[in-house]
Amino acid sequence: MGPEAGTPGEEPLRRVPAGSAVLQELAAGERLVVVNTPGTQVVDCWAFVRDPEGGHAGEHMSMEHTRVELERVCPAVGDSLFSNRRRPVLTLVADTSPGVHDTTLAACDVHRYRRLGARGHHANCTDNLLAALASAGLRPDGVPCPFNLWENAPVRPDGTQRIRPPVSRPGDRVVLRAERDLRVVLSVCPQDLAPTNGAEGVPGDVHIAVEPARGAD
Amino acid sequence: MGPEAGTPGEEPLRRVPAGSAVLQELAAGERLVVVNTPGTQVVDCWAFVRDPEGGHAGEHMSMEHTRVELERVCPAVGDSLFSNRRRPVLTLVADTSPGVHDTTLAACDVHRYRRLGARGHHANCTDNLLAALASAGLRPDGVPCPFNLWENAPVRPDGTQRIRPPVSRPGDRVVLRAERDLRVVLSVCPQDLAPTNGAEGVPGDVHIAVEPARGAD
Numbered sequence: 412m413g414p415e416a417g418t419p420g421e422e423p424l425r426r427v428p429a430g431s432a433v434l435q436e437l438a439a440g441e442r443l444v445v446v447n448t449p450g451t452q453v454v455d456c457w458a459f460v461r462d463p464e465g466g467h468a469g470e471h472m473s474m475e476h477t478r479v480e481l482e483r484v485c486p487a488v489g490d491s492l493f494s495n496r497r498r499p500v501l502t503l504v505a506d507t508s509p510g511v512h513d514t515t516l517a518a519c520d521v522h523r524y525r526r527l528g529a530r531g532h533h534a535n536c537t538d539n540l541l542a543a544l545a546s547a548g549l550r551p552d553g554v555p556c557p558f559n560l561w562e563n564a565p566v567r568p569d570g571t572q573r574i575r576p577p578v579s580r581p582g583d584r585v586v587l588r589a590e591r592d593l594r595v596v597l598s599v600c601p602q603d604l605a606p607t608n609g610a611e612g613v614p615g616d617v618h619i620a621v622e623p624a625r626g627a628d
Numbered sequence: 629m630g631p632e633a634g635t636p637g638e639e640p641l642r643r644v645p646a647g648s649a650v651l652q653e654l655a656a657g658e659r660l661v662v663v664n665t666p667g668t669q670v671v672d673c674w675a676f677v678r679d680p681e682g683g684h685a686g687e688h689m690s691m692e693h694t695r696v697e698l699e700r701v702c703p704a705v706g707d708s709l710f711s712n713r714r715r716p717v718l719t720l721v722a723d724t725s726p727g728v729h730d731t732t733l734a735a736c737d738v739h740r741y742r743r744l745g746a747r748g749h750h751a752n753c754t755d756n757l758l759a760a761l762a763s764a765g766l767r768p769d770g771v772p773c774p775f776n777l778w779e780n781a782p783v784r785p786d787g788t789q790r791i792r793p794p795v796s797r798p799g800d801r802v803v804l805r806a807e808r809d810l811r812v813v814l815s816v817c818p819q820d821l822a823p824t825n826g827a828e829g830v831p832g833d834v835h836i837a838v839e840p841a842r843g844a845d
Contacts, residue, residue, distance in 0.1 A: 475691075475734035475773040480743075482790050484732065484783045495771070497739035515701070515732060517692035522714035526697075553770030554712070556692040566701045566783040573699050 422620035429614035430601035432539035434547060436461070437589035440624025442504065445597065447561055448617050450581035451609030455518050455536040455557035455598040458492070458500050459549075460591055472500045474514040474556040484566060485512050491590060492558060499590040501558075508583035513562035515572070518554065519602055527604040536598040543596045557598075560585060562607060576610045586622070639837035646831035647818035649756035651764060653678070654806035657841025659721065662814065664778055665834050667798035668826030672735050672753040672774035672815040675709070675717050676761075677808055689717045691731040691773040701783060702729050708807060709775060716807040718775075725800035730779035732789070735771065736819055744821040753815040760813045774815075777802060779824060793827045803839070 424446060427433045437443060445454055462468035473495040478484055480493045488506050491499035517523075518540065524533035537554055544551055561577040589595075597619065603612040641663060644650045654660060662671055679685035690712040695701060697710045705723050708716035734740075735757065741750035754771055761768055778794040806812075814836065820829040 473734060475732060478789060479733050479740070482788060484787050484789050495734075497737075497743060515692060516696050517690060517712075520714075523696070526714060551770075553768075553772070555770070556773070568785060570701050571699060572695060572701050 422622050424618040424620045426616050426618055427597060427599050428616050429599055430534045432536070432543045432596055432598040433619065434543040435595045435597065435619065435621065437593045437595055437621065438624070439589050439591050441589050442622040442624075443501075443587045443589070443595060444584055444620040444622060445560060445587070446582060446584045446618040446620075447508065447577075447579050448581065449609075449615030450579050450583060451577050451611075451613075452615045452617050453562045453577060453600040453602070453607050454560040454617055455540070455600055456560055456587075457540055457555060457557050457596045459544075459551065459594045459596075460494060460500065461594055469552065470494045470496050470498070471551070471555050472558065474558060478514060485510070485514055500593065501587045501595075502590060503585060504588045505584070505586035508561065508579040508585070511561065511563050511565070511578050513559040513564050514556070515566070516556070516559060516562065516564055516574070518557050518598070519600065524604065529604060534601040536600055539598040540596050543598075544594075547594065549594075559600075574605055574607050576606045577608070639839050641835040641837045643833050643835055644814060644816050645833050646816055647751045649753070649760045649813055649815040650836065651760040652812045652814065652836065652838065654810045654812055654838065655841070656806050656808050658806050659839040659841075660718075660804045660806070660812060661801055661837040661839060662777060662804070663799060663801045663835040663837075664725065664794075664796050665798065666826075666832030667796050667800060668794050668828075668830075669832045669834050670779045670794060670817040670819070670824050671777040671834055672757070672817055673777055673804075674757055674772060674774050674813045676766075676768065676811045676813075677711060677717065678811055686769065687711045687713050687715070688768070688772050689775065691775060695731060702727070702731055717810065718804045718812075719807060720802060721805045722801070722803035725778065725796040725802070728778065728780050728782070728795050730776040730781050731773070732783070733773070733776060733779065733781055733791070735774050735815070736817065741821065746821060751818040753817055756815040757813050760815075761811075764811065766811075776817075791822050791824050793823045794825070
């Protein structure tokens with residue numbers, strides 16, 4: 412996943428293939444750029460606070476704590492996402508997309524695909540997360556609800572909530588600033604049996620970059 | 629917490645004091661009745677599947693999985709709540725209240741009260757959960773987002789979500805049927821610094837009962 416030419420942005424972008432995941436360590440102040448290259452791709456995002464010894468600190472980004480703190484179901488530019496100790500973990504500092512993301516839906520897993528009619532194994536974001544952490548010798552305490560970048564599942568006034576194709580466009584990007592030393596896992600959702608990744612259900616590659624810390628925004 | 633006279637229902641009701649929690653084991657088919665005695669009290673509810681050896685099976689009621697399965701942000705009568713393995717755990721079989729409950733907000737914790745200005749320790753639902761499980765020699769893998777009975781924090785069309793006083797009335801009750809052998813923890817939320825438990829912020833006692841399994845509903 413080396414730098415690629417012809418892609419926008421100041422930092423070299425690296426490709427994260429459709430259906431796969433990447434673990435990215437960030438130091439406080441660094442920024443993670445996530446580019447929705449095809450425009451229709453949902454990316455599940457988790458963040459775990461690194462303790463000084465390199466393991467888990469028992470603190471992770473939590474959607475249910477974030478909603479309480481923001482009094483919003485989805486963060487907007489300038490909002491932070493909070494941990495299970497109610498401390499800022501990531502801040503959404505830029506978003507070229509219409510800002511439709513989801514904080515409410517579980518990551519896909521083998522059970523989800525079985526219920527959708529898949530036979531045999533199906534790649535899924537939950538296993539992607541566990542494998543990415545295992546590659547660093549880590550095992551989480553449970554699987555937190557992810558921050559689902561570009562997932563379009565609005566809560567309607569009658570309380571219903573259905574997954575629809577993303578409203579983002581090719582090349583839309585978000586920038587997330589680390590508020591502490593983190594391990595971030597991104598899973599390029601392999602969903603192809605629901606319109607999560609577009610009406611055609613075809614997952615695509617995304618691109619990411621890490622930008623160095625800079626002065627106050 | 630013995631039976632009390634003068635309370636409605638077929639089974640003896642027992643009191644769960646304001647701010648405290650109770651761990652109730654249920655066998656598949658049994659029903660848990662929860663009475664909102666003051667009408668303004670929120671009750672955080674968790675369920676953990678019992679494995680045949682009596683410990684945790686690694687399976688618990690999950691709000692984020694429930695929302696995916698129901699395609700609704702809040703269950704209605706007849707809906708089941710699902711586990712992190714996408715199996716039904718509890719079914720909401722009756723609800724005399726207007727049906728406003730919450731599945732999206734984290735349980736209160738020491739960090740929440742500190743941010744609300746509390747000094748020193750403040751009773752909270754997260755510690756209540758952990759203490760209730762510890763009394764049975766158990767420790768969960770993380771703290772799942774609770775099913776917040778009667779919590780009134782609707783997601784509005786603009787995505788904002790603020791906690792308002794409950795719309796339930798004194799004596800309103802829900803009935804939850806266990807779909808498998810469970811350990812349910814109920815925490816009578818001690819929140820008194822937000823309108824969670826009414827505009828006055830005064831938590832009150834609730835009452836519960838367990839009804840035996842019966843034929844199909």
